[in-house]
Amino acid sequence: MPWSRARILEEAEKCAYCGFCEAACPTLPYGRHRGYGPRGRVALSGHLAAGGQASSEVLVSLYTCLTCAACTLKCPAGIDIPSLVRAARSLVAAAPHKKRII
Amino acid sequence: MPSNPKRLLEDLKSLLGRNKVIEDEAIVRLYSREPSGLESPALAVVFPETTGDVSRLAKYAYSHDLRLFPQGSSTSLSGSAVPLDEGVVVTFEHMNRVREISVVDSITVVEPGVRIDELNLELAGKGYMFPVDPASSAVATVGGAINSGAGGMRSAKYGTMRDWVLGLEIVLPDEHGSVLRLGCRTLKCRQGYDLVRLIVGSEGTLAMVTEAVLKIAPLPEQVVVALAFYPELRDVAEAVVAVKEQGVQPYIMEFMDDRTVEAAAKTVEVSVEASGHMFLVGVDVNREAAERTASWLSRTLSSAGATRLYVAGTVNEAEERGFFTLRRSLLPAQMRVAREITGSPRTLVYIGDIAVPPSKLVDAVEELRSLEAKYGLFTMIGGHIGDGNLHPAVGLDPRNKEQARRVEEWYLEVMELALKLGGTISSEHGIGLLKREGLRREFQHLGSEKALELMKGLKRLFDPKGVLNPGKVV
Amino acid sequence: MVDVKLILSLLADNVERTGYPVPIDPRRIYSWAEPLKLPRGGRTVLYTGALYQLVPYINSLVRHLESLERRKGGGLALRLAKTVGRIVDLGKIVAKADPSEVSTVEKVLTSIANLLSAAGVEYGYLYENDLYSGVLLYDMGLDEAFRRHAGKVAEALKRSGASLVITVDPHTTHVLRKVFPEYVERFEFEVKSYLEVLAEKGRRLPVKTPSEPGYDVVLHDPCFYARHEGVIEQPRRLLALAGLNVKDPAKSGRMTYCCGGPVEAISPSLSKRIAETRLDELRAVGGRIVTMCPICYANLRRAGGEVEDIALHLSRRLLGA
Ligand SMILES: Cc1cc2nc3c(=O)[nH]c(=O)nc-3n(C[C@H](O)[C@H](O)[C@H](O)COP(=O)(O)OP(=O)(O)OC[C@H]3O[C@@H](n4cnc5c(N)ncnc54)[C@H](O)[C@@H]3O)c2cc1C
Ligand code: SF4
Numbered sequence: 082m083p084w085s086r087a088r089i090l091e092e093a094e095k096c097a098y099c100g101f102c103e104a105a106c107p108t109l110p111y112g113r114h115r116g117y118g119p120r121g122r123v124a125l126s127g128h129l130a131a132g133g134q135a136s137s138e139v140l141v142s143l144y145t146c147l148t149c150a151a152c153t154l155k156c157p158a159g160i161d162i163p164s165l166v167r168a169a170r171s172l173v174a175a176a177p178h179k180k181r182i183i
Numbered sequence: 184m185p186s187n188p189k190r191l192l193e194d195l196k197s198l199l200g201r202n203k204v205i206e207d208e209a210i211v212r213l214y215s216r217e218p219s220g221l222e223s224p225a226l227a228v229v230f231p232e233t234t235g236d237v238s239r240l241a242k243y244a245y246s247h248d249l250r251l252f253p254q255g256s257s258t259s260l261s262g263s264a265v266p267l268d269e270g271v272v273v274t275f276e277h278m279n280r281v282r283e284i285s286v287v288d289s290i291t292v293v294e295p296g297v298r299i300d301e302l303n304l305e306l307a308g309k310g311y312m313f314p315v316d317p318a319s320s321a322v323a324t325v326g327g328a329i330n331s332g333a334g335g336m337r338s339a340k341y342g343t344m345r346d347w348v349l350g351l352e353i354v355l356p357d358e359h360g361s362v363l364r365l366g367c368r369t370l371k372c373r374q375g376y377d378l379v380r381l382i383v384g385s386e387g388t389l390a391m392v393t394e395a396v397l398k399i400a401p402l403p404e405q406v407v408v409a410l411a412f413y414p415e416l417r418d419v420a421e422a423v424v425a426v427k428e429q430g431v432q433p434y435i436m437e438f439m440d441d442r443t444v445e446a447a448a449k450t451v452e453v454s455v456e457a458s459g460h461m462f463l464v465g466v467d468v469n470r471e472a473a474e475r476t477a478s479w480l481s482r483t484l485s486s487a488g489a490t491r492l493y494v495a496g497t498v499n500e501a502e503e504r505g506f507f508t509l510r511r512s513l514l515p516a517q518m519r520v521a522r523e524i525t526g527s528p529r530t531l532v533y534i535g536d537i538a539v540p541p542s543k544l545v546d547a548v549e550e551l552r553s554l555e556a557k558y559g560l561f562t563m564i565g566g567h568i569g570d571g572n573l574h575p576a577v578g579l580d581p582r583n584k585e586q587a588r589r590v591e592e593w594y595l596e597v598m599e600l601a602l603k604l605g606g607t608i609s610s611e612h613g614i615g616l617l618k619r620e621g622l623r624r625e626f627q628h629l630g631s632e633k634a635l636e637l638m639k640g641l642k643r644l645f646d647p648k649g650v651l652n653p654g655k656v657v
Numbered sequence: 658m659v660d661v662k663l664i665l666s667l668l669a670d671n672v673e674r675t676g677y678p679v680p681i682d683p684r685r686i687y688s689w690a691e692p693l694k695l696p697r698g699g700r701t702v703l704y705t706g707a708l709y710q711l712v713p714y715i716n717s718l719v720r721h722l723e724s725l726e727r728r729k730g731g732g733l734a735l736r737l738a739k740t741v742g743r744i745v746d747l748g749k750i751v752a753k754a755d756p757s758e759v760s761t762v763e764k765v766l767t768s769i770a771n772l773l774s775a776a777g778v779e780y781g782y783l784y785e786n787d788l789y790s791g792v793l794l795y796d797m798g799l800d801e802a803f804r805r806h807a808g809k810v811a812e813a814l815k816r817s818g819a820s821l822v823i824t825v826d827p828h829t830t831h832v833l834r835k836v837f838p839e840y841v842e843r844f845e846f847e848v849k850s851y852l853e854v855l856a857e858k859g860r861r862l863p864v865k866t867p868s869e870p871g872y873d874v875v876l877h878d879p880c881f882y883a884r885h886e887g888v889i890e891q892p893r894r895l896l897a898l899a900g901l902n903v904k905d906p907a908k909s910g911r912m913t914y915c916c917g918g919p920v921e922a923i924s925p926s927l928s929k930r931i932a933e934t935r936l937d938e939l940r941a942v943g944g945r946i947v948t949m950c951p952i953c954y955a956n957l958r959r960a961g962g963e964v965e966d967i968a969l970h971l972s973r974r975l976l977g978a
């Protein structure tokens with residue numbers, strides 16, 4: 082089942098913000114900021130689920146995730162980070178599109 | 184601060200370049216938190232890439248009264264890395280090169296944003312290491328570790344950050360954004376007053392560190408690791424004494440009390456049977472001595488009353504068999520339990536960082552347990568037993584005012600008990616926001632209140648306008 | 658960086674209209690199988706999920722996005738909207754798929770089919786019912802579009818009469834095995850990657866002693882096999898059986914390092930830098946680099962890597978073709 086908003090929030094709140102996951106992430110070293118790493122993506126998933134704005138930086142952070150799960154192996158809180166990110170994407174994708182393509 | 188935030192952002196962008204400034208609120212919030220749960224939003228985050236960037240920023244901050252909050256990976260546990268009031272976070276994550284490794288000179292020159300594990304990966308290729316290894320070394324930066332005066336598992340043998348920094352390049356928040364080079368590239372260095380060691384542990388309140396010359400050490404040939412569990416605290420203490428009486432200074436010596444072990448085993452998968460008080464010892468040896476050491480270590484730990492004992496011949500084997508898993512899960516376990524108890528997602532974890540002389544460890548743990556009863560706060564205790572450093576932790580929901588008050592009183596009393604036993608209120612996490620009162624009490628206890636005045640004077644000398652990490656330490 | 662929302666609606670629209678994320682002639686999905694005269698349907702079916710076949714077309718889109726990303730001035734999103742915003746234009750861009758890429762992909766699929774047949778697996782093929790799995794919709798969070806599409810795929814599989822579905826790439830394996838059951842009611846197929854099926858046959862595989870001496874191969878584990886689906890040991894066993902000497906890079910098995918492919922359409926440059934990092938690690942080992950996923954293959958190639966799919970090695974060594 083796709084995760085509910087409440088489930089996304091609950092998972093994101095498990096995060097201790099320790100950053101142990103960051104060292105494993107392939108995208109973080111080439112990204113502009115912490116949003117390109119798992120710690121950031123977990124927090125931003127929570128931000129979206131709590132009704133926060135899907136700014137372009139937030140979108141790019143979530144959509145540059147490879148869902149490769151290298152981070153999950155390192156997370157002491159046992160967060161399934163790729164699933165969380167994907168669930169957060171579904172919140173974005175479910176929102177009505179501003180531009181329709183004809 | 185410039186009267187209008189829009190103007191400030193434009194100024195910063197023209198100062199540094201557009202791509203080095205982030206104002207997106209959600210992204211800025213990623214730089215406004217610490218694992219402790221403390222959070223306080225900044226106006227923007229800037230990403231300097233050179234010392235020149237930092238200097239221009241410092242000069243601007245001075246002339247515009249802009250508050251700057253230097254940051255590494257914001258894994259600080261004392262509140263030192265969260266921005267307060269309106270200000271800008273200066274993150275060093277894009278200044279992350281290892282500039283030089285010289286085995287002959289036994290030094291490395293690094294930018295502040297290098298993560299400690301990354302540095303160690305490069306050094307390992309040359310048979311060397313940087314021995315200060317906070318449990319957060321996978322993520323903690325050199326700049327953050329210098330400024331919090333970090334220690335780690337190997338501190339009983341190798342000391343803390345202050346023992347490994349030879350030289351620094353710093354930027355002062357003055358009218359020029361002055362760049363100073365302090366200290367030496369040589370192990371011996373008598374440059375008048377020791378300004379290098381003044382910066383170490385200054386928590387970003389005196390200057391911004393833009394480069395560091397660090398001492399490095401050869402990797403030990405081999406490390407024998409033993410993991411033991413004891414039913415009684417006294418037995419652990421006896422084991423420590425027994426190990427030390429062999430004339431051995433272990434490479435690591437870690438401790439977790441029985442209930443923390445139990446909670447940690449529920450937080451992470453542990454491959455050993457974990458119950459009782461945990462004692463983890465590593466002894467560095469020559470390859471030829473490994474077997475002999477493993478067997479005396481087994482004997483010594485057993486005769487101190489270990490109910491379970493596991494021994495590995497090398498660090499790799501110990502890693503594979505999960506000997507370190509429990510110890511590394513200390514903080515996440517503390518957080519999980521805290522959250523369970525408060526039943527709230529908004530949970531703060533107060534982590535003590537006291538040290539007592541190792542001979543007083545048993546007294547300290549027993550007193551911590553009686554405090555637990557007094558305050559009705561479930562306390563989890565772990566730490567670096569080799570140097571007497573304990574991290575008792577409790578959780579609270581900051582919205583619960585009554586609980587918050589109780590926790591604050593508990594926190595102070597923990598620090599008092601360290602002082603009473605001849606110890607200190609902070610060993611490695613620093614003062615930050617959470618231990619300012621503790622620091623005052625420590626000097627009071629020593630009859631040295633004037634020391635605080637000296638510190639405030641130093642702060643004014645380095646940072647006359649109070650723009651660097653204000654509200655922290657003093 | 659491209660406009661995420663634009664890519665999303667483009668993707669959703671395309672799949673909804675054509676069944677595929679990029680315009681492709683549906684015959685291109687199954688034409689590779691025609692010369693093999695594989696039977697239709699049956700209790701065991703081969704399901705490619707079209708990912709291999711789509712890769713040359715996705716590549717040409719990525720090449721286009723890459724050239725846009727490099728151009729200076731103006732927002733990329735705008736130019737993208739102008740140049741690929743409409744399906745017709747998108748069709749023109751991806752029609753430029755490199756014929757040599759198309760033929761490599763077809764060779765890989767043919768090899769997989771031949772390996773299965775030689776191993777004595779009795780299976781049929783789906784031909785025009787070999788629909789795209791919809792995995793990109795799922796990855797991008799387009800849940801509703803994915804649910805609708807998955808329903809169609811499940812229908813097609815049911816019609817084929819299959820109970821065991823053999824997949825050929827890690828993404829399709831994962832989405833079919835772990836995700837479909839969550840989105841489609843009573844999705845009760847057993848799903849196995851062909852590598853798992855072949856490895857189970859083990860010694861019963863018809864090993865022809867290869868004429869050529871064995872050589873060193875460096876295996877790049879795809880994240881979805883290694884971490885999500887636990888397919889780690891099977892390819893190693895098969896390569897060893899084929900007389901090849903498997904060497905692992907520093908990051909391998911569960912600890913593997915991503916090729917960067919999954920973000921190729923969102924940020925071609927980021928994707929490429931990750932691929933370059935991975936290539937350096939793979940090259941450092943010394944040996945011929947082997948992939949098991951069309952996305953890894955394409956992305957490591959785009960970064961200049963000389964890589965080859967595992968199916969080609971296995972087929973040459975075990976079947977002599
Ligand atoms: C799970 C966990 C385990 C931990 N274990 C340990 C441990 O075993 N031992 C230990 O000592 N600590 C430990 N810590 C605390 C913390 O990780 C360390 O203190 C670490 O060194 C902080 O590094 P950082 O890069 O995250 O710095 P930050 O938290 O970002 O910053 C720390 C301080 O340094 C300042 N600062 C950072 N960079 C600069 C710079 N370039 N110039 C000037 N000031 C700067 C900041 O303003 C702040 O005051 C642990 C933390 C966690 C989450
Ligand atoms: S799954 Fe995403 S966040 Fe985690 S390591 Fe991979 S790219 Fe980074």
Ligand code: SF4
Nearest residue numbers: 096097099100102156
């Ligand atoms: S490792 Fe897990 S708990 Fe720690 S920051 Fe990453 S996601 Fe959060």
